[in-house]
Amino acid sequence: MGKKIVVAGAGHGGLIAAAKLAQAGYDVTVYERRIKSELGYDWEDAINLHIFAECGLETPDTSNIEFNGDMKYYNPNLKAPLVVPSNGKGSAMFERKKLYEILLDNAEKSGVRIIYSTEILGPVMDGLRVTGIRTSDGVVDADLVIDAAGINTPLRSRLPVCCNVDRDYGYGECFYAYRAYFNKVPGHDPDVGYEIFLMHQGERGISWVVTKDSYVDVLIGRMAPMSKEKLRKTLDEMRAFSPQIGETLLRGGSQEQIPVRRPLSVMVCDGYAAVGDSAYMTEPMSGSGICASMRAGLLLAETVIADEKEEYSKETLWEYNRKYMLHFGKNFAAIDILKNVLLCTEVEGVNFLFDKGIITENDMSFGTGKSDKGMAFSDLVARATRGIGNLPVLLRTAGALSKGDNVKKVYEAIPKTYNEKAVLKWKADVREATTLMQR
Numbered sequence: 001m002g003k004k005i006v007v008a009g010a011g012h013g014g015l016i017a018a019a020k021l022a023q024a025g026y027d028v029t030v031y032e033r034r035i036k037s038e039l040g041y042d043w044e045d046a047i048n049l050h051i052f053a054e055c056g057l058e059t060p061d062t063s064n065i066e067f068n069g070d071m072k073y074y075n076p077n078l079k080a081p082l083v084v085p086s087n088g089k090g091s092a093m094f095e096r097k098k099l100y101e102i103l104l105d106n107a108e109k110s111g112v113r114i115i116y117s118t119e120i121l122g123p124v125m126d127g128l129r130v131t132g133i134r135t136s137d138g139v140v141d142a143d144l145v146i147d148a149a150g151i152n153t154p155l156r157s158r159l160p161v162c163c164n165v166d167r168d169y170g171y172g173e174c175f176y177a178y179r180a181y182f183n184k185v186p187g188h189d190p191d192v193g194y195e196i197f198l199m200h201q202g203e204r205g206i207s208w209v210v211t212k213d214s215y216v217d218v219l220i221g222r223m224a225p226m227s228k229e230k231l232r233k234t235l236d237e238m239r240a241f242s243p244q245i246g247e248t249l250l251r252g253g254s255q256e257q258i259p260v261r262r263p264l265s266v267m268v269c270d271g272y273a274a275v276g277d278s279a280y281m282t283e284p285m286s287g288s289g290i291c292a293s294m295r296a297g298l299l300l301a302e303t304v305i306a307d308e309k310e311e312y313s314k315e316t317l318w319e320y321n322r323k324y325m326l327h328f329g330k331n332f333a334a335i336d337i338l339k340n341v342l343l344c345t346e347v348e349g350v351n352f353l354f355d356k357g358i359i360t361e362n363d364m365s366f367g368t369g370k371s372d373k374g375m376a377f378s379d380l381v382a383r384a385t386r387g388i389g390n391l392p393v394l395l396r397t398a399g400a401l402s403k404g405d406n407v408k409k410v411y412e413a414i415p416k417t418y419n420e421k422a423v424l425k426w427k428a429d430v431r432e433a434t435t436l437m438q439r
Helices: 012-023 050-054 096-109 228-241 290-306 314-344 347-355 361-365 377-401 404-412 420-434
Strands: 004-008 027-031 044-047 071-074 082-084 092-095 113-115 120-126 129-135 138-141 144-147 174-184 194-198 205-211 215-222 245-259 272-274
Touching (some): 004 012, 012 096, 012 144, 012 290, 044 096, 050 290, 092 096, 120 138, 174 205, 215 228, 215 245, 228 245, 272 314, 290 314, 314 404
Parallel strands (some): 144 272
Antiparallel strands (some): 044 092, 129 138, 174 215, 194 205
């Protein structure tokens, strides 16, 4: 014991793994480029409060925590909204900065050293093995590097191609999300407080308006960065539809990158494991990934502790990769199929899917915790036959959705042990199962 583990970046999953490993006697240090007070966006995020107990943390006082209720999804023409009832399973809206206080305090009490204001520049390699990180303060050696440095991590993007860890994300796999809280204009309460707009204003992406008693939470997510002028015009148009959005910015107002895709197929190599946004561990429709990342941190720590020979190789780390795919990755991949169908279909096609009832509230609730049913892709394809009046949309939609029933089977066929030929074959099968028909 006493092996040196470096966590690159203070991501949620990385901090959970760090704490568990330090508690088990490992020498763990987290390197973070920001200062402590800068960690955590100035907004709330939906989480399942059970995650605290799962991670061995004390559940916070819930007396001041609000829970999401029903959600209303709008198609682009706003004519056929779908209401997804919460059924008492709404997620808790938890402050990001408060969550970071809890995770950082837990890590430090567990014996983790956290070094702030240190830029991570890239991995240190010995052949195909990661043996440390290069930082603004010099080289740091490690027996294992845990990559929790976010979507644009300089570690994953600089790994040799033959490590088999995908280094970049593609179009439609990242949102540029503007999030802001405005004062609430009285007298304009919607019937459902949580409204989500798909392909909002005819653009690829989503927006939401969450109306509370004293403020309005606004998100604008697009596939490309938005200028200040574009944001201003978009907000003006949103206020025309949702007049409860006031003009006074209460907090937030930043624009951040959020991964919205299935997780990395291969997220380990010799001396390296990715977790959290570094491995794209978010629900592809909403970009919510806190709970998934924290659970991944637990799985990773368990796998490292179980490596009695302390090899930390792709073979011994593969169990973490495998368990994550079986527990979470296969479901996120299925959601990714539906997200890509909506993104790859023209505005008229998305309207058609909603107007004809091909997409229903049960489909939109999958992955949110509000539906215990799996994604019924075969049923979706059957419903798509109602689209015979719009044959091109029907063919594209049915062709894409037909992959949905297969994608979970592909994920469940993940090799039980790391064999490079078998892993590359499985990775290719995943790519084929999740790639939609070309328009």
